[in-house]
Amino acid sequence: MEHGITPLWVTKDRTASLIDRAPWARVDDMPWKDIADGKEMAIRGGYRHLEVWKCVASSERHCLVSEGAGHCGAIHADWFVPALCLPEKKPVFIEDLVLRSATGENVPVYVPGRIGGRAGRHMWVSAADRALWEEIGDEKTPLPAAPVEEGDDVITFDEQEIDRTCRAGEDGRFAGADRPLRDLDQPTGGLTFPRLPVRRSGDPARVTPVERAAASAALGCPPWELGSCADCGRLMRRYGWDAAMYCNVCRSVLNGR
Known part of the structure; x- marks a missing residue:
């Protein structure tokens, strides 16, 4: 990052600790043979689209202010995973993200937490979406220089010896202690403003x-x-x-x- 290179961490685990601590992407847990055969790996988490809508009775989305209890008439903006966009958008493949991040078509965004809980969200978005987000929110939030520590993480200890056996290539699923889900599909970073900005x-x-x-x-x-x-x-x-x-x-x- 000191040399202007943006990292891209890829994981297959929804509980991975790197999620929301650096630019990341989650893919399916695919067998190595499928990867070797060239099967495309769709991004399931870490990539979002910006959607803007007017909060009226005919809107398909609920009000961010009243949490669905009514309609405020203002304009809302929020980030959604492709599957929750209206209309639903096609998933992005990890190969495409790597290429577009090099050409500048896809860029990382860090959205600070506005209401308690998580410290903030890292996500990959299109350059056009980030430009619109910065304009309507009148803010430019740079990527943090160091991972932001979060207060809701819990350190667990199951009083068992560490299993140092390498299980690479073995069939089956091997998991350690339970960890909270970090890859959450809910919309994040919602903004509300009375009218379109100048x-x-x-x-x-x-x-x-x-x-x-x-x-x-x-x-x-x-x-x-x-x-x-x-x-x-x-x-x-x-x-x-x-x-x-x-x-x-x-x-x-x-x-x-």
Whole structure:
């Protein structure tokens, strides 16, 4: 990491201690013959997609503020594993992640814990998702220089002699003491904001596909009706039937004058 190289730890165990302490990925426990034959290894944990939605009654996702008890009308953003995305996304293969991490298409993100419990989450995401996350959250959280110690880890001791026998190549499953699951599939890092943030650049040509899709979902209009507010540059419903040149905030200010 001192030389600008990002590590990628791969595990097959959902209780591995390296999970969320460094950029990681979990794959299935495949027989070595399948790996030697070139079978692709799908990532089951450690890779997520950012989804943004408007919290209304018609939304397929529940409210992050009321925990599903109602709808706040705000805009939510959260990270989901591919299987829990709407619509469901295809899994990413470990070979593709290695290649895309070298080309910069996939990047690591560290999301600090906001509500007690875990200290934070490491995850691999697309570069476009990270750019959108940093813009809507107005934050850039670098990877921690050292693993963050967590208070919820428990050291166990079963009062048995250490088994020093190498079992590589043997059939069967061999496990030590029980450890808590660290690879959890729940959404993580949720943010809630009252409206879409002001873009740092008012140039419509620099709107990424991810930003356009997020704004389309939040505003409830087709992507081709999106445009920039004539005053502040915020993405809004600029074209189509009954559209406007100014967003609601700017229009209120102008009307007040």
